[in-house]
Amino acid sequence: MAEELLLAIxxxxxxxxxxxxxxxxxxxxGVLNLGVEGMMLMGAVAAFGVASLTGSxxxxxxxxxxxxxxxxxxxxxxxxxLATNQVATGLALTIFGTGLSGLIGAPLVGQxxxxxPSLIIPWISDxxxxxxxxxxxxxxxxxxxxxxxxxxxxxxxxxxLVLRAVGINHDSAHALGYPVLRVRFMAVLFGxxxxxxxxxxxxxxxxxxxxxxxxxxxxxxxxxxxxFASWQPWRVTAGAILFGGITIMQLVGQARGWAVPSQFLSMxxxxxxxxxxxxxxxxxxxxxxAPAHLGKNxxxxx
Amino acid sequence: MSATxxxxxxxxxxxxxxxxxxxxxxxxxxxxxQDINFSIYPGELHALLGENGAGKSTFIKMVYGLLQPDQxxxxxxxxxxxxxxxxxxxxxxIGMVFQHFxxxxxxxxAENIAxxxxxxxxxxxxxxxxKTKSAEYGIPLNPDSIIADLSVGQQQRVEIVRCLxxxxxxxxxxxxxxxxxxxxTDQLFEVxxxxxxxxCAVLFISHKLDEIKQLTTRATILRGGIKVAEVKTxxxxxxxxxxxxxxxxxxDIGALSTPKNSKTLFSVSGLSRSAEGPFDIALRDISxxxxxxxxxxxxxxxxxxQSELMAALTGEWRPASAAGAxxxxxxxxxxxxxxPAARRRAGLAFIPEERNGHAAVxxxxxxxxxxxxxxxxxxxxxxxxxxxxxxLAMARHISKTFDVxxxxxxxxxxSLSGGNLQKFVVGREIIKVPQVLIVSQPxxxxxxxAAQFIRTAMANLAKQGSAVIMISQDLxxxxxxxxxxxxxxxxxxxxxxxxxxxxxxxxxxxxxESSRSHRDSTPVTDNISGDISGQGSGKARVSS
Numbered sequence: 001m002a003e004e005l006l007l008a009i010x011x012x013x014x015x016x017x018x019x020x021x022x023x024x025x026x027x028x029x030g031v032l033n034l035g036v037e038g039m040m041l042m043g044a045v046a047a048f049g050v051a052s053l054t055g056s057x058x059x060x061x062x063x064x065x066x067x068x069x070x071x072x073x074x075x076x077x078x079x080x081x082l083a084t085n086q087v088a089t090g091l092a093l094t095i096f097g098t099g100l101s102g103l104i105g106a107p108l109v110g111q112x113x114x115x116x117p118s119l120i121i122p123w124i125s126d127x128x129x130x131x132x133x134x135x136x137x138x139x140x141x142x143x144x145x146x147x148x149x150x151x152x153x154x155x156x157x158x159x160x161l162v163l164r165a166v167g168i169n170h171d172s173a174h175a176l177g178y179p180v181l182r183v184r185f186m187a188v189l190f191g192x193x194x195x196x197x198x199x200x201x202x203x204x205x206x207x208x209x210x211x212x213x214x215x216x217x218x219x220x221x222x223x224x225x226x227x228f229a230s231w232q233p234w235r236v237t238a239g240a241i242l243f244g245g246i247t248i249m250q251l252v253g254q255a256r257g258w259a260v261p262s263q264f265l266s267m268x269x270x271x272x273x274x275x276x277x278x279x280x281x282x283x284x285x286x287x288x289x290a291p292a293h294l295g296k297n298x299x300x301x302x
Numbered sequence: 303m304s305a306t307x308x309x310x311x312x313x314x315x316x317x318x319x320x321x322x323x324x325x326x327x328x329x330x331x332x333x334x335x336q337d338i339n340f341s342i343y344p345g346e347l348h349a350l351l352g353e354n355g356a357g358k359s360t361f362i363k364m365v366y367g368l369l370q371p372d373q374x375x376x377x378x379x380x381x382x383x384x385x386x387x388x389x390x391x392x393x394x395x396i397g398m399v400f401q402h403f404x405x406x407x408x409x410x411x412a413e414n415i416a417x418x419x420x421x422x423x424x425x426x427x428x429x430x431x432x433k434t435k436s437a438e439y440g441i442p443l444n445p446d447s448i449i450a451d452l453s454v455g456q457q458q459r460v461e462i463v464r465c466l467x468x469x470x471x472x473x474x475x476x477x478x479x480x481x482x483x484x485x486x487t488d489q490l491f492e493v494x495x496x497x498x499x500x501x502c503a504v505l506f507i508s509h510k511l512d513e514i515k516q517l518t519t520r521a522t523i524l525r526g527g528i529k530v531a532e533v534k535t536x537x538x539x540x541x542x543x544x545x546x547x548x549x550x551x552x553x554d555i556g557a558l559s560t561p562k563n564s565k566t567l568f569s570v571s572g573l574s575r576s577a578e579g580p581f582d583i584a585l586r587d588i589s590x591x592x593x594x595x596x597x598x599x600x601x602x603x604x605x606x607x608q609s610e611l612m613a614a615l616t617g618e619w620r621p622a623s624a625a626g627a628x629x630x631x632x633x634x635x636x637x638x639x640x641x642p643a644a645r646r647r648a649g650l651a652f653i654p655e656e657r658n659g660h661a662a663v664x665x666x667x668x669x670x671x672x673x674x675x676x677x678x679x680x681x682x683x684x685x686x687x688x689x690x691x692x693x694l695a696m697a698r699h700i701s702k703t704f705d706v707x708x709x710x711x712x713x714x715x716x717s718l719s720g721g722n723l724q725k726f727v728v729g730r731e732i733i734k735v736p737q738v739l740i741v742s743q744p745x746x747x748x749x750x751x752a753a754q755f756i757r758t759a760m761a762n763l764a765k766q767g768s769a770v771i772m773i774s775q776d777l778x779x780x781x782x783x784x785x786x787x788x789x790x791x792x793x794x795x796x797x798x799x800x801x802x803x804x805x806x807x808x809x810x811x812x813x814x815e816s817s818r819s820h821r822d823s824t825p826v827t828d829n830i831s832g833d834i835s836g837q838g839s840g841k842a843r844v845s846s
Contacts, residue, residue, distance in 0.1 A: 158421060165406045165417050172404035175368065176418050177388030292407060 005248060006132040011205060013237075013244030014140045015040070015198040015215075019222035020229070020236045021147050022068075022194025027226055028154060029187035030167035032295040034090025035075055036195050037219025038097020043068040043199030045101040048108060048210040057116045057204050061139055061197065064204070068196015069189050071097055076188040080181050083297045094219065102212040115208040139201055144237075146194070151233040163187060167291030170298040180298045198222070217270060224273040230289045246272050317380040319344045319503050320365065320396075320472055324374035327360050334360040336527045337374070342472065342503050347494065349514040349535065350507045351547055352524035353749040354720060358507050359401075361524070362474050365505075366398050367391040393420065397465030401476040401507075405449050405457055412445035415464045436463045439493050454605060455486045462493065473497060474505045479513055483603055484777065484810035491517050509547065509750065510778075511540035525549050548751050561595035567769040568592045568650075568738045571629045573614055575621070583607040585614065588795045590788055592738070592769040597760065598798065599784030600773045601809050607793040608773050609655070612742045615771070616652045617642040632738055646675065651736035653728055655743040655773075657720070661727040664716035668708065669697035671715050672730055679734065704729030705755060721752030728756050732763050739763060742773040757783050777806045789813055 046067030051060030078084045116137040125134040154160040166173045170180045229235035250265035318341035325338040335357045342348045352358045363369040367385035429445040436443040441459040479487045523531040523546045531546050569591035577584040592598045613619035654660040662671045682692045704725045745753035761783045789796040789812040
């Protein structure tokens with residue numbers, strides 16, 4: 001029973017891990033993209049649509065990622081190309097993604113697909129408790145690899161160093177001759193791709209059908225997670241599992257008929273998000289590793 | 303290993319290392335550089351001199367590949383080159399130390415240096431190379447320190463070592479001494495002279511004329527985007543250089559006369575404040591007093607508690623409880639608990655350091671900015687309604703009296719140059735003839751003409767019987783107009799000294815002393831204070 005619970009928690013945390021890791025990279029480069037929710041929804045509807053048309057959930061993964069990437073391209077063009085306000089553009093992206101995914105997904109409502117199968121790793125998966133980690137699906141395993149890769153690239157490669165430098169001080173990076181906008185462009189597109197994958201995980205694994213607004217705020221939780229994790233990829237993973245746990249706990253609580261209003265339990269993940277944000281904001285930004293130029297637009301001046 | 307790579311030039315010694323020919327660059331209507339011819343030879347210490355806005359930055363940005371000339375071209379070792387980006391400039395052998403350091407606060411020394419090195423640079427040995435190279439030049443660095451924990455002087459070392467690791471043939475230094483103590487400056491000059499002896503050319507950009515005479519042999523002088531002169535520095539007096547630079551005679555400020563038997567007008571005693579954020583400096587038991595008619599200069603390197611002291615004096619910071627030893631009095635009235643507005647009503651006036659966003663609102667017009675601190679004057683506000691005509695008249699009066707040159711009648715504050723906006727915010731307070739004026743870095747980043755004007759205005763205010771407290775890191779300015787001097791170092795204020803009794807060197811030592819136990823400071827070879835590396839390291843102290 002406890003093992004099933006752990007498995008459920010892990011599955012719930014995968015979309016958060018993917019979306020938050022992508023957003024982390026964008027933010028490390030200095031771009032705050034509040035459109036995660038919209039990008040995830042686009043990823044979800046595209047993943048479902050592709051999987052439904054082709055019958056292949058693996059192609060669905062690709063479709064979800066590409067949809068997220070394409071919609072983040074709009075954001076990148078506005079914010080980096082036209083230097084629009086990042087917060088306003090990000091919010092607009094969420095609204096746009098919510099609406100567009102609903103429109104595209106309208107004919108898909110009521111259909112269902114074959115989700116991603118679990119890839120059970122023999123022997124290890126029989127270990128009590130720990131076995132839960134080895135009964136996941138392709139995209140879940142991939143998410144762990146992507147987090148590892150992201151952490152490695154950010155901390156141990158020249159490209160990662162440049163990306164962090166651009167987020168800390170874009171003027172200095174420009175003065176040293178680094179292409180600030182190009183680095184940010186790539187970071188934003190990576191963030192979009194990852195958010196698309198995260199959104200795609202919902203119909204491909206968690207609930208094998210499409211519903212409008214099915215991410216139900218996971219994009220916002222992913223944004224909070226980045227801050228919660230103080231911009232460290234592995235902490236994002238830990239935070240995502242924690243939030244996954246809270247989500248599952250409220251479902252369990254409702255199923256077992258705890259003497260608490262169900263609305264209160266459904267509120268818990270969001271309440272936890274706000275609490276974490278409040279606690280963190282008390283410490284000041286630099287202390288927690290926030291990129292100093294996060295949210296600031298770069299304009300070449302003389 | 304020599305610090306310069308002698309790419310054994312086949313050309314004779316008469317070929318300039320770098321020459322600019324007819325360099326012209328415009329931004330819209332503004333011609334930032336017009337037809338500038340320039341040359342620098344191997345091993346030469348060459349000054350590029352000019353006021354703010356004279357086109358120095360534009361010129362060096364073209365040399366470093368950050369900007370492209372509209373017309374004209376560069377020659378490197380006698381051959382015509384097009385420098386398209388800084389990587390290329392660094393590859394050619396040009397190193398640059400920026401005025402506003404191009405460092406990344408949250409990264410380590412080694413990471414910062416790695417960012418400026420070519421991708422094929424052997425990274426495993428980088429830490430060792432940083433240690434070796436910095437020690438070789440007597441400016442030791444720990445590769446693993448985080449930049450935010452270093453003092454400004456140490457940060458500059460990072461920039462210099464970053465250049466030295468690439469064995470530059472030309473080193474460009476943009477206003478390098480504006481943040482250094484006199485002792486640190488001397489030490490920097492030693493490093494530069496040593497580089498020059500080894501054949502590296504140094505292009506030194508500054509408007510500090512003493513330093514230019516002390517260090518360089520030749521100077522190219524720009525004014526309004528045009529090269530107005532090229533001189534041998536030893537043939538010119540600093541006054542002549544200044545006049546070439548500003549294109550007019552330099553006016554003297556009248557001799558200072560210390561008022562006799564005046565009474566104490568403003569005093570602070572036992573002012574303490576703990577550090578609230580990771581980069582704050584704690585103030586410790588600060589006491590001083592100023593008599594009517596006197597100017598007290600508070601010297602010190604930036605980051606030693608100036609902003610914390612200023613906030614306590616203005617009332618932007620107040621102690622949580624009124625109890626305690628903190629006391630700020632004007633006449634006999636205690637004002638520790640008063641808000642900034644109440645302190646203004648009691649006869650204080652403040653001019654904060656940052657003119658854009660603190661002293662003035664850039665996106666408001668001058669008259670609106672005048673209103674922000676002058677709202678209790680001349681009925682400009684009656685029953686809550688702003689009298690637009692009177693406000694405008696007030697702003698015009700300030701502009702006229704303080705020679706503020708503005709593009710239109712009531713322009714946005716952001717449309718004024720730094721010097722003109724500073725004259726406006728200083729004028730806005732002085733015109734009210736406050737009993738006590740508290741001003742921070744009054745001429746920071748302001749051209750010589752405006753700086754002289756502002757200093758004269760403050761001296762005149764004191765002559766009228768006001769007390770002036772001037773926090774400044776410009777020792778020349780302090781010695782020019784202050785009657786008394788105290789030094790703020792790591793949150794502590796020295797005793798108040800009479801300006802006539804002390805020398806700039808003495809004050810410089812007070813600015814640089816302390817923190818012998820600083821974690822990064824390994825003893826430096828013979829330098830004046832014996833402790834250059836530990837100066838001004840309040841930041842490091844707080845965070846360690």
